[in-house]
Amino acid sequence: MRRRPRRFGLKHSLLNKYLLIVLCAIVLLPFAFPLIGILLSVQNWRSDIASDSRYRDGAKLMQMWHGEAAKLGGAAPGEIDTALRRLQADYPKLGMFWVDGAGQTRLKLPVDLDVPDSWDPSYTVQFMKERTGGPIFTVVAFIGSGRNEGFMVMQLPRTEMDPVVVAAQRNYGTIYLLGILLMLGLFLAVSLVFFLRIRRRLVRLQCAMAWPTDGGVPRTVAADRDDEIGRLEQAFNEMIRKLEASRAREAAETELRQDLIAKLSHDLRTPLTTIRGHAYSLRQEELSDRGRESLDLIDRKIGYLGQLIDNLFSYSLLSSGRYPHRPQRLDIVRLARTHFAGWYPVFEQEGFEVDTELPDSAVYWEVDPERMERVLDNYLQNVLRHARDGRYVALRVSAEADGAIEIADRGPGMQGPTASRGAGMGLSIAALMLKDMQLRADVRSGPSGTTVRIVRRPGLPASVPQGD
Amino acid sequence: MKKRVLYIEDDPEIGQWVHDELERRGYAVEWLLSGEEAAERVGQADLVVLDVMLPGLDGYTVGQRLKKEAPGVPVLMLSARTSVDDKLQGLKFADDYLTKPFHPDELAARLEVLLRRYGRHEGRTIRLEHLEVSPELQTVVDGQTGEEILLTPKQLQILLYFVRNPNRILTKEQIYEAVWGDPYLEGDKSVMVHIRYLREKIERDPGNPTIIETIRGIGYRVKQ
Numbered sequence: 001m002r003r004r005p006r007r008f009g010l011k012h013s014l015l016n017k018y019l020l021i022v023l024c025a026i027v028l029l030p031f032a033f034p035l036i037g038i039l040l041s042v043q044n045w046r047s048d049i050a051s052d053s054r055y056r057d058g059a060k061l062m063q064m065w066h067g068e069a070a071k072l073g074g075a076a077p078g079e080i081d082t083a084l085r086r087l088q089a090d091y092p093k094l095g096m097f098w099v100d101g102a103g104q105t106r107l108k109l110p111v112d113l114d115v116p117d118s119w120d121p122s123y124t125v126q127f128m129k130e131r132t133g134g135p136i137f138t139v140v141a142f143i144g145s146g147r148n149e150g151f152m153v154m155q156l157p158r159t160e161m162d163p164v165v166v167a168a169q170r171n172y173g174t175i176y177l178l179g180i181l182l183m184l185g186l187f188l189a190v191s192l193v194f195f196l197r198i199r200r201r202l203v204r205l206q207c208a209m210a211w212p213t214d215g216g217v218p219r220t221v222a223a224d225r226d227d228e229i230g231r232l233e234q235a236f237n238e239m240i241r242k243l244e245a246s247r248a249r250e251a252a253e254t255e256l257r258q259d260l261i262a263k264l265s266h267d268l269r270t271p272l273t274t275i276r277g278h279a280y281s282l283r284q285e286e287l288s289d290r291g292r293e294s295l296d297l298i299d300r301k302i303g304y305l306g307q308l309i310d311n312l313f314s315y316s317l318l319s320s321g322r323y324p325h326r327p328q329r330l331d332i333v334r335l336a337r338t339h340f341a342g343w344y345p346v347f348e349q350e351g352f353e354v355d356t357e358l359p360d361s362a363v364y365w366e367v368d369p370e371r372m373e374r375v376l377d378n379y380l381q382n383v384l385r386h387a388r389d390g391r392y393v394a395l396r397v398s399a400e401a402d403g404a405i406e407i408a409d410r411g412p413g414m415q416g417p418t419a420s421r422g423a424g425m426g427l428s429i430a431a432l433m434l435k436d437m438q439l440r441a442d443v444r445s446g447p448s449g450t451t452v453r454i455v456r457r458p459g460l461p462a463s464v465p466q467g468d
Numbered sequence: 469m470k471k472r473v474l475y476i477e478d479d480p481e482i483g484q485w486v487h488d489e490l491e492r493r494g495y496a497v498e499w500l501l502s503g504e505e506a507a508e509r510v511g512q513a514d515l516v517v518l519d520v521m522l523p524g525l526d527g528y529t530v531g532q533r534l535k536k537e538a539p540g541v542p543v544l545m546l547s548a549r550t551s552v553d554d555k556l557q558g559l560k561f562a563d564d565y566l567t568k569p570f571h572p573d574e575l576a577a578r579l580e581v582l583l584r585r586y587g588r589h590e591g592r593t594i595r596l597e598h599l600e601v602s603p604e605l606q607t608v609v610d611g612q613t614g615e616e617i618l619l620t621p622k623q624l625q626i627l628l629y630f631v632r633n634p635n636r637i638l639t640k641e642q643i644y645e646a647v648w649g650d651p652y653l654e655g656d657k658s659v660m661v662h663i664r665y666l667r668e669k670i671e672r673d674p675g676n677p678t679i680i681e682t683i684r685g686i687g688y689r690v691k692q
Contacts, residue, residue, distance in 0.1 A: 272568065358686075
């Protein structure tokens with residue numbers, strides 16, 4: 001039964017959310033300009049209040065200037081300087097200077113004011129013409145009531161006299177630019193937050209996928225939202241559940257198969273034992289040579305069949321990871337020697353030349369003795385079965401590097417005529433067992449013999465240091 | 469005096485055959501089809517041969533019960549299963565283990581070794597070429613002269629260890645640990661030295677020993 005995926009409406013879509021953000025940005029953009037304008041005006045207005053509005057009114061300034069000039073009639077130059085300095089202090093935005101009756105410029109406030117040092121009539125006329133209606137509001141007043149005491153001038157850029165609205169109008173460009181920048185910045189910031197949140201959720205999902213639990217299946221994630229990523233998380237969780245279910249099913253099947261093979265193994269061995277018993281009893285009877293040869297063959301084949309059953313069972317355990325593995329620190333020289341001692345009489349009986357090369361010092365490996373013996377058994381069995389012609393077997397253990405165990409024969413090699421059949425499973429079992437123990441078998445095989453060299457896998461820590 | 473074997477096996481064909489075969493080899497065999505009465509019988513037996521797959525009580529349970537009842541009687545397990553866990557579980561109490569299809573010669577050899585290891589053959593004198601070794605009396609006699617050969621305790625223990633493990637190649641580590649009772653330390657030469665002195669006493673030609681055979685690179689063996 002398959003559930004149809006729910007129809008995915010746009011109601012909770014991330015697309016919707018983002019479109020909303022874009023829409024907000026577009027809608028808010030026109031509002032930004034007046035907002036900025038108001039902000040600027042408020043600032044201007046506040047600065048206006050903060051300074052004073054005396055500069056705003058040209059008539060008043062003119063009146064004040066003429067009044068001051070009239071009061072200075074007959075005053076000494078020093079007094080005039082003092083008066084100008086006082087006025088400067090009162091009206092700091094004003095530029096001012098005065099020219100004496102001889103046409104010499106006296107005090108300039110501020111001092112870098114752009115005025116010539118002496119005034120002739122033509123320059124004076126030019127000055128007056130330039131300033132009338134020019135960008136600088138200028139008031140020229142004769143000192144005193146006469147015409148020979150000189151004159152004093154105040155000037156003020158007309159911009160200083162502009163009212164608020166005029167100032168705002170002047171700043172339209174800036175307002176426009178700031179408005180766009182503000183909206184753009186705001187939009188980018190909101191977008192960034194939006195995408196960062198998406199990213200965080202995606203990374204969380206990726207982490208969940210990348211770090212599986214002990215069982216090899218990733219953990220489910222919390223899927224609390226209903227948008228695209230939420231759906232993805234739900235789909236992911238669903239997948240995990242299916243995976244777990246399939247794992248459980250697989251384990252159950254393996255269990256069943258294991259059980260079947262165990263039973264089969266038992267059921268096959270029982271009649272085999274009976275057959276062997278009867279073949280043995282038959283031997284006690286009077287038999288021809290051919291009859292005896294047949295019995296020998298039967299007996300050998302029974303032994304072989306028994307091993308095949310054993311291999312089948314071991315292989316099935318190994319491939320499902322259920323073969324017991326109890327690694328411990330072991331002297332492999334001793335292990336190889338003790339185990340080979342059991343095999344020696346068999347090779348001796350078959351007329352093999354037996355060669356051993358074992359070092360006097362111990363070599364320690366971290367291995368499971370049961371498995372190690374089984375591996376040696378499989379290789380030695382192979383020598384006995386397939387390298388009988390060479391009549392030679394050698395067991396060598398080397399202490400060099402990380403140590404190595406070597407089994408050599410002088411048989412026809414693995415490609416030889418008797419090699420292929422039967423050997424496969426035994427060697428596969430040996431390879432699987434070695435792999436679990438971080439070992440590896442290098443096989444060199446040619447027509448003059450086979451050498452199997454068991455070594456530690458490269459890239460692993462060196463052999464366990466010899467303790468006590 | 470025949471050795472008595474208590475044999476517990478549910479398969480009638482195998483049971484009949486093993487029963488006949490062991491009788492033929494000079495054992496008195498009592499064959500039971502299930503493990504229920506085994507505990508009462510074990511007292512009279514010198515040796516137990518036990519099948520793992522039994523109806524009712526399984527072989528392991530029966531074996532453990534028998535060991536509790538008579539710890540001095542060796543138990544050999546026969547099994548049609550090969551799981552390695554089976555093997556370990558079986559060997560916790562069993563003295564030896566044989567998987568089907570076993571060969572009758574192999575079974576007989578294992579029984580012989582078990583009887584010796586448990587000292588149930590002690591009364592017998594074992595002949596090694598010109599030597600007569602009596603594990604019960606702890607003596608070694610030169611059969612030709614009739615004189616006793618005096619061995620040091622360690623030499624005697626080594627020889628008796630060989631006698632208890634006939635035809636097996638024993639490594640120096642195994643001999644050391646069996647005779648000295650301590651874990652073998654790397655490079656120890658005691659076993660080699662003791663065997664040299666032992667050979668001087670028991671071999672006709674110590675330079676060319678025939679009783680204690682050296683298996684180069686592996687260990688020593690005494691054939692019987």
